[in-house]
Amino acid sequence: MAGSGSAHLRSPEHTLLRVENLVVEFPTKGGKVHAVSNISFDLLPGETLGLVGESGCGKSTTGRAVMQLPKPTNGSVVLDGRELTEMSNQELRRTRLQMQMIFQDPISSLNPRRKVADIVAEPLRIWKIGSDAEQKAKVSELLTAVGIDPQVASERRPHEFSGGQCQRISIARAVATEPKVIICDEPVSALDVSVQAQILNLLEDMKERYGLTMIFIAHDLAVVKNISDRVAVMYLGRMCEVGPPDELYANPAHPYTSALISSIPLPDPDAEQRVELLGGELPSPLDPPSGCRFRTRCPRAQEICAQATPGLAAIGPDHYVACHFPLTEPAPVPVAQPVLADRPAD
C-alpha cells in the first residue's frame, strides 16, 4: 500500500512514540470514508515530526487518532512502550497526561468564561498536582515562559487577548502537566505572519525548556520546514514521502511533494518560479483510486500505478518515498509533461 511499509521506522527501543499501520475509517450514509489508510511513523525523544498535506489528506485525523480521539479503526499506537489502542478509558485518561494538544483556533479552544489563571491551572487541579500554592507558582512560571505577564493576565478572560496571546495561553496549558508529546494541529495558520513567527520561535523555546517531543501538523510547507526534524508528506490518507526537511525540500522524490513545494508563493518578485499546477480535483475519500492514490493527478503515472500500491522505500539517508517512478529516477517513457505555469516577471 502506498505510504504503508515500515522501512522508515527506527528501532523500537529508541522511539518514544510508535504508530504502526494506522487506519481510520468513518462509516457514513454514502459509504466508508477512508480518512487514514495504513500509515506508520515514529518519534524519537525530543524530535519534531512535521505532518504536511492539503485539506482532506488525513493529517488532523492522524493527530487525533494518536490521542485516541476517537480510537483508530485499526493499527497500533505505542507511547513509551505502552499500547494505547488496547487501554481502558480509565487508563487512557491517565495516559493522556503524557500527551497534549494545541489547536488551530486559539480563541475557541479557550473557555471564554474562565480566567486565564484558571484555564492554565485546570489540568493541575484535575490531576491534583501540587498544593494550591505550588499550582499558583507553576501557573506564573508557565505564563512567564510563554511571554504573558502573569500579574496582568491571570484575572482576565480570553476575549481580552489577541489571537497570538490566546495561542500562548493554550501552549502554557498544554505544557502544564509536563507531557512527553505535544500534538500541534495547525497552531499558527489562524495567525498573522508577524505573530506566526513569534509562536514558532516560542514553540522552539518551549521544546528546549521542557524537553518536548512534537507532532506538528500544518499545510504550510515553509512553516513545517522551519520547525521540524523530520517531515512526512501526506496525500489522501497515505504517506507519500518522509525525510529530513533540508533534504526533502531540496530533493523531493515524490511528484506530489514537488508540486506542493513549487506552489508556495515566494516573497520575491524576481524569483523564477515555475508552478507545477496539479490537474483535476482531490478524489473522494469515499472511493479513493486504486493503487497509488495520487495517480489520477500525477504527470508520471503509468499502468502499474493503478495496479500496485507503492510502499515506502529508502532513496537516500533517512529519506523514503512511496512512488513507482520517483523523481530521483529518469521519467518513465512516455511521460505526460506536467502543466507548468510561468509566472510573469512583472
Next chain:
Amino acid sequence: MTTTTPEAAVPNPPGSTPLLEVRDLVTHFRSPRGLVQAVNGVSFSLQRGRTLGIVGESGSGKSVLSRSIMGLNPRSTSIRSGQVVFEGRDISDLDDSAFRELWGKQMSMVFQDPMTSLNPVMRVGRQITESLRHHLDMDRDQAKQTAIELLRAVRIPEPERRLRAYPHEMSGGMRQRVVIAIALACGPKLLMADEPTTALDVTVQAQVLDLLDEQRRDRFMGMILVTHDLGVVANHADEIAVMYAGRIVEKAPTSVLFHHMKMPYTQALLRAIPRIEMPSHTRLDAIGGRPPDLVNPPAGCAFSPRCPYAQERCFVDAPALQVDPADPSHSFACHFPLESPDQVPPAKPMEVA
C-alpha cells in the same frame, strides 16, 4: 453616467483618467470604547488593467478600506470623509440604491471565505444568473449560456452539470472559482479581492491567483488584491501599498518595493515569513508587540513602539507619506528610512515579547 460632477462633465480620453482614485479617505467607527480610527487618510489611484496589492496585518485597516471603496460599511455607525472617484465620478456619497447599479456591473468583490459568501440553499447556477438577469436584462436561456461560459472561463469541469450543484457539494477551491465567476459575470471594470486565497490550500491558491491574473488581463480590469501575505502580492501585483494602523506607510511598484524597501515595517513583515530556502530551525525575525489599538493610536509614528530603528523624534512626530526624491514612484512614511544616512542601527533587538 450622471453629469452632476464637474469631472464627469469633461470627457477624458481613455487611459488618462485613472479607473479609481481614492483621495484622503477616512473611515472611523463609533464603538462603546470610543472612535475606532480604522482608515485614516488613504490616497491612491489605479489604472485599468493594473493590480494594486494592499498588504498589512490584521487590524491594519486593509479590509475596512476595501469595504469603504465598495460602499459596504454600515452607514449608521461609521463616519467617513474623503473621496472615492470611480471613472471620474465621485461615488463616496452614493446611497445603497445607487451603489446597487455599480455593484456587479462596474465593480465587484471576491471575499475570503467562499463558503460564507455563497448562498448555501441556492444552486450555483442561479447565483450566477441572478446578476446577469438583473443588470444585463438577459432572458433565462441567455443567462444560462453565459453562466456556463463563465464557469468554463474559471476552469470548472463539466460546467453544465455544475450549474445544478449546491455550494456544499464543491471543494473550497471550486467554490472560490464560483465566487470569481459571479464577480466577473457582468464584466466589472474593478475587481476587489479581499484575501481571496487565504482559506485555500497552497496548490489551489496558486491556481486561483493565476486565474485572477489571467481574467484581469483578458477583461482589462483594475484589480485590488488585499492580503496579509507579501508572498502572494510579490508575483501578482504591479504596485504594492503597505498599510499600518489605518494608513499607507509605503507604496511603490512591486520590484522597487522589494529592492529598495524604505519602511522598517515592510522589512519586518518580509523578514517574519519563514522562507522555503532557509535551513530547518532557522530562528525567525518576529516583530515584537502588536499592532496599535486604533481607538488610542500612539502619538508620533504608529509603528514606533515596535520599530527597532525608532529614535526620539518618532515617538512625538508622525511622519507623513512622502515621495522618495530619488524615485517619484516610491513613497513612504518614515523619518529614518532604511538605507538612509540618518538611520542609526537597531537600538533594541527585533524580538520583544
